[in-house]
Amino acid sequence: MALSLIGAGSSIKSITLVAILVGVEQRLAEQHGIDLSLMDERAMSQSRSPFRTIGTLTDYLEALMRGKTA
Amino acid sequence: MSEEQKRVALVTGSRTGIGRYLAEHFLNSGLSVVGCSRTPSDLVAPGYQHHLVDVGDETQVVEMSRAIGRQFGRLDILINNAGIASMNSALLTPLSSAESVLRTNFLGSFVVARESAKLMMRHRTGRIVSFSSVAVPLRLEGEAIYAATKSAVESLTRVLAKELVRYGITVNAIGPAPVKTELTRSIPADQMTALLEHLPLPRFTTLEEIAHVVDFLIHPSSDGVTGQILYLGGAG
Numbered sequence: 001m002a003l004s005l006i007g008a009g010s011s012i013k014s015i016t017l018v019a020i021l022v023g024v025e026q027r028l029a030e031q032h033g034i035d036l037s038l039m040d041e042r043a044m045s046q047s048r049s050p051f052r053t054i055g056t057l058t059d060y061l062e063a064l065m066r067g068k069t070a
Numbered sequence: 071m072s073e074e075q076k077r078v079a080l081v082t083g084s085r086t087g088i089g090r091y092l093a094e095h096f097l098n099s100g101l102s103v104v105g106c107s108r109t110p111s112d113l114v115a116p117g118y119q120h121h122l123v124d125v126g127d128e129t130q131v132v133e134m135s136r137a138i139g140r141q142f143g144r145l146d147i148l149i150n151n152a153g154i155a156s157m158n159s160a161l162l163t164p165l166s167s168a169e170s171v172l173r174t175n176f177l178g179s180f181v182v183a184r185e186s187a188k189l190m191m192r193h194r195t196g197r198i199v200s201f202s203s204v205a206v207p208l209r210l211e212g213e214a215i216y217a218a219t220k221s222a223v224e225s226l227t228r229v230l231a232k233e234l235v236r237y238g239i240t241v242n243a244i245g246p247a248p249v250k251t252e253l254t255r256s257i258p259a260d261q262m263t264a265l266l267e268h269l270p271l272p273r274f275t276t277l278e279e280i281a282h283v284v285d286f287l288i289h290p291s292s293d294g295v296t297g298q299i300l301y302l303g304g305a306g
Contacts, residue, residue: 015236022188026139035136 002053017051024061036064076117078102078142082125082182083152085111087251088201091277092149092284093118104138107152125152125178135185145189147288150179150200150223155253157261160214168215175219180226183241187234196239197288200227204247204305208268212261220245224299231297240296242287246275247303270304 004010005017012020021038028034043050043060050060079096083089084105090113096103097115105111106123113120121137123130138145153175156167179200190196202224205217224243231241247269248254248262257265266272283300286292299306 015233019191019237022191025188026192029136029139030143037132 002055004053005051076102077146078144079147080104080145081149082106088249088280089151095281125182126173128181131181131185139189144193145186148186148198150182152178153201155216157212163215171215172219176222179223187239190239191237194238198241199284199287200243202243202245202299204245204301204303207306228297235296242298244283245299245301246280249275275302
């Protein structure tokens with residue numbers, strides 16, 4: 001079962017999600033030298049949030065990183 | 071204290087006026103200071119570095135924030151000072167002027183606070199001090215747009231204080247009376263006199279008075295002071 005990050009099935013608070021997303025941004029920058037903004041207009045405009053589950057977040061991250069290196 | 075342990079302060083609008091004074095004040099207190107403005111600064115001092123940044127430009131702000139993260143790995147204090155004024159009858163204010171003041175005073179304060187808070191979260195401590203104005207409580211004629219942007223800064227301050235308290239970050243604002251800076255120099259003397267007469271303490275706020283309030287708000291013992299708007303000159 002997919003681990004939900006937001007919505008009714010989520011076991012974490014929205015503020016925890018904020019901390020997770022900020023933490024991911026910082027680790028990408030510090031440990032891999034990759035500067036990404038997860039919470040930009042693209043993410044907010046998607047009809048289905050990329051932050052729904054760990055899986056969709058991972059997919060979104062991979063897409064952003066592919067775009068970064070393309 | 072080693073370089074790594076020094077508290078790091080970011081001061082926006084540090085080229086002149088209040089920002090310049092506070093940047094030098096922090097340097098004299100032993101802090102590392104990062105300043106920014108749209109045009110180059112002539113402040114050269116050990117522990118000081120300057121970025122050419124328009125706070126209304128999100129890309130520039132994000133890049134500066136990342137540079138601070140890479141160099142220092144931390145940010146302890148943000149002085150959200152950059153601002154512009156526009157004194158004019160509301161009926162004679164072009165939309166472009168209103169947008170410009172809104173972009174710098176409010177949106178700039180928001181973006182810089184957002185990016186700074188991300189850096190402060192790393193160490194679960196931080197101090198954000200923004201600038202409002204006595205123009206808000208005094209409801210000064212001729213300052214509709216300026217006062218509206220500062221009202222927005224006040225609301226932002228109060229809500230951010232709630233959102234960031236769990237990360238050990240305090241968010242407050244200072245509302246000084248007019249200060250003798252480039253910003254107020256263009257205001258005709260008779261208008262300034264009339265403006266000051268609205269205040270219980272009808273005189274300019276000094277830079278020393280502002281630094282005193284800032285020192286209180288950023289003090290390590292001020293963990294419990296957040297979401298406050300502190301006016302000077304008896305306004306409020």
